[in-house]
Amino acid sequence: MSKGLRKGLTSYGDAGFSLFLRKAFIKAAGYSDDALDRPIVGITNTASDYNPCHGNAPALIEAAKRGVMLAGGLPMVFPTISIHESFAHPTSMFLRNLMAMDTEEMLRAQPMDAVIVIGGCDKTLPAQIMAAASVDLPTVVIPVGPMVVGHHKGEVLGACTDCRRLWSAHRAGEIDEDEIERVNGRLAPSVGTCMVMGTASTMACVTEALGLSLPMSATVPAPHAERIRIAESSGRRATEMALSGGPRPSALLTPAAFRNAEVVLQAIGGSTNGLIHLTAIANRTPHGIDLDAFDTLGRAVPVLVDLKPSGQHYMEHFHHAGGVPALLRSLGSLIDLEAATVAGGTLRDVVAAAEAVPGQTVIRSADDPIKPVGAMAVLRGNLAPRGALIKHSAASPALLQHTGRAVVFSSIADMTTRIDDPDLDVRPDDVLVLQNGGPKGAPGMPEAGYLPIPKKLLARGIKDMVRISDARMSGTAFGTIVLHITPESAVGGPLGLVRTGDRIRLDTAGRRIDVLVDDAELEARRAALGPVQRPDWARRGYAHLFYGSVLQADEGCDFDFLRAEPIPDSEG
Numbered sequence: 272m273s274k275g276l277r278k279g280l281t282s283y284g285d286a287g288f289s290l291f292l293r294k295a296f297i298k299a300a301g302y303s304d305d306a307l308d309r310p311i312v313g314i315t316n317t318a319s320d321y322n323p324c325h326g327n328a329p330a331l332i333e334a335a336k337r338g339v340m341l342a343g344g345l346p347m348v349f350p351t352i353s354i355h356e357s358f359a360h361p362t363s364m365f366l367r368n369l370m371a372m373d374t375e376e377m378l379r380a381q382p383m384d385a386v387i388v389i390g391g392c393d394k395t396l397p398a399q400i401m402a403a404a405s406v407d408l409p410t411v412v413i414p415v416g417p418m419v420v421g422h423h424k425g426e427v428l429g430a431c432t433d434c435r436r437l438w439s440a441h442r443a444g445e446i447d448e449d450e451i452e453r454v455n456g457r458l459a460p461s462v463g464t465c466m467v468m469g470t471a472s473t474m475a476c477v478t479e480a481l482g483l484s485l486p487m488s489a490t491v492p493a494p495h496a497e498r499i500r501i502a503e504s505s506g507r508r509a510t511e512m513a514l515s516g517g518p519r520p521s522a523l524l525t526p527a528a529f530r531n532a533e534v535v536l537q538a539i540g541g542s543t544n545g546l547i548h549l550t551a552i553a554n555r556t557p558h559g560i561d562l563d564a565f566d567t568l569g570r571a572v573p574v575l576v577d578l579k580p581s582g583q584h585y586m587e588h589f590h591h592a593g594g595v596p597a598l599l600r601s602l603g604s605l606i607d608l609e610a611a612t613v614a615g616g617t618l619r620d621v622v623a624a625a626e627a628v629p630g631q632t633v634i635r636s637a638d639d640p641i642k643p644v645g646a647m648a649v650l651r652g653n654l655a656p657r658g659a660l661i662k663h664s665a666a667s668p669a670l671l672q673h674t675g676r677a678v679v680f681s682s683i684a685d686m687t688t689r690i691d692d693p694d695l696d697v698r699p700d701d702v703l704v705l706q707n708g709g710p711k712g713a714p715g716m717p718e719a720g721y722l723p724i725p726k727k728l729l730a731r732g733i734k735d736m737v738r739i740s741d742a743r744m745s746g747t748a749f750g751t752i753v754l755h756i757t758p759e760s761a762v763g764g765p766l767g768l769v770r771t772g773d774r775i776r777l778d779t780a781g782r783r784i785d786v787l788v789d790d791a792e793l794e795a796r797r798a799a800l801g802p803v804q805r806p807d808w809a810r811r812g813y814a815h816l817f818y819g820s821v822l823q824a825d826e827g828c829d830f831d832f833l834r835a836e837p838i839p840d841s842e843g
């Protein structure tokens with residue numbers, strides 16, 4: 272099989288000429304024949320002025336290049352799309368699959384024997400790993416790492432659990448304009464990803480658990496020197512993989528690896544988005560994620576990591592307590608230690624080398640968990656025939672079993688317009704319902720599932736209510752929030768049939784979410800709605816492709832034509 276510069280020649284009908292021409296052009300950049308004969312390690316560049324989370328990507332790229340060259344390879348840096356949460360309209364999730372396609376096609380089109388993908392802000396690592404799984408090129412993932420924490424009035428705080436908490440306090444009149452502006456400058460004090468257990472941290476931990484990044488890659492803070500050294504080591508390792516041809520993602524992304532990732536997702540109090548992304552990654556392999564098995568696992572796996580929003584601390588504290596390797600050790604027999612990793616060994620080697628930190632309280636033992644069961648539960652019921660998700664570790668325990676009157680918002684725009692209306696008929700024990708927030712409805716399934724508490728209830732000190740939707744929420748959010756209701760209302764899901772005044776029952780213990788309206792009435796409402804029409808926003812370009820191809824939350828919201836073929840049951 273061809274290697275290095277000889278791989279994937281441009282088609283001119285004469286392979287010798289294709290190589291001759293390629294070398295002629297690359298020599299314009301000053302490369303020698305010796306350099307061009309080396310194994311090539313591609314390195315993605317997702318640095319962007321619009322992506323402050325990736326502000327350290329240039330330094331990581333330099334270190335990775337150094338590692339590649341120290342090991343005798345040729346590093347080749349190339350750009351891909353970069354997505355930042357706050358700079359992506361209508362929502363970053365709308366663009367995740369575009370980034371996955373861009374990355375996949377660049378890995379296929381350009382000659383490289385291994386690749387290092389450097390990402391971190393929420394949708395970027397999932398997009399890059401989806402691509403790597405499809406191309407099946409030896410891949411090392413380098414997360415950019417979490418931000419360090421901020422401080423305000425003696426309190427430790429960070430993006431973005433505290434963003435929401437303090438903004439809610441501002442909305443409730445407890446924090447004035449001047450103070451909220453000061454807070455604004457302190458929530459994100461460095462480059463790197465949000466330092467609570469939001470989606471970025473979740474996916475970095477899941478990546479390490481999947482064996483796709485070197486040990487401790489998930490938790491070293493973005494500005495630390497150790498992160499640079501991990502990038503250098505990743506460069507060396509990627510070159511070894513380029514020379515030996517493996518391990519490829521297909522050797523690492525096994526059923527055992529996905530199960531380990533699910534265990535870690537539950538044990539870290541991970542973001543609900545993590546399940547969608549893990550499902551999308553698994554569906555790029557012949558395996559997949561079974562929602563009911565994930566729920567069953569959640570009943571056996573305790574939350575062990577004390578990080579916001581489920582707990583108290585931040586990623587740098589998790590790191591100083593031993594990071595993912597120490598967590599894997601605490602999880603004991605719940606983890607399959609025979610799973611291979613990109614480092615060349617197995618998770619058994621990773622756990623054997625895990626640091627023991629005397630007196631640390633961030634990574635708990637199974638005897639002293641933060642929560643005795645996992646972070647998330649899968650709900651079903653007449654509102655969610657294909658499933659819904661609740662992060663009960665970050666919910667109010669008193670609301671987990673609750674029946675209340677529905678207050679329905681038909682879209683995100685409707686919610687934005689009416690939620691703070693002093694005349695809104697809403698009580699603390701009501702259930703706030705958001706429709707048309709799903710993959711096709713919004714579009715892109717934005718993080719609107721964290722419906723704000725109406726201002727007039729906030730002023731009465733109400734901090735949480737049951738909120739349900741087909742949208743997502745930020746992994747950094749806290750509340751009794753049912754998300755990812757599938758199928759979504761915009762494709763005819765039953766959530767779209769709920770009307771203000773209906774009774775809704777959340778039964779977390781029984782894993783159900785139901786509207787207490789009889790079937791005949793629901794069918795009459797469905798008949799009155801008429802057929803689903805393609806919306807105006809989906810008439811052209813990527814939006815056209817997105818609307819026609821995006822899958823529902825239970826299938827990871829990938830495009831239908833990008834999934835791998837599953838292995839038939841009889842073959843395991």
Ligand code: FES
Binds near residue numbers: 324356393430469
């Ligand atoms: Fe980039 Fe939070 S905004 S990780």
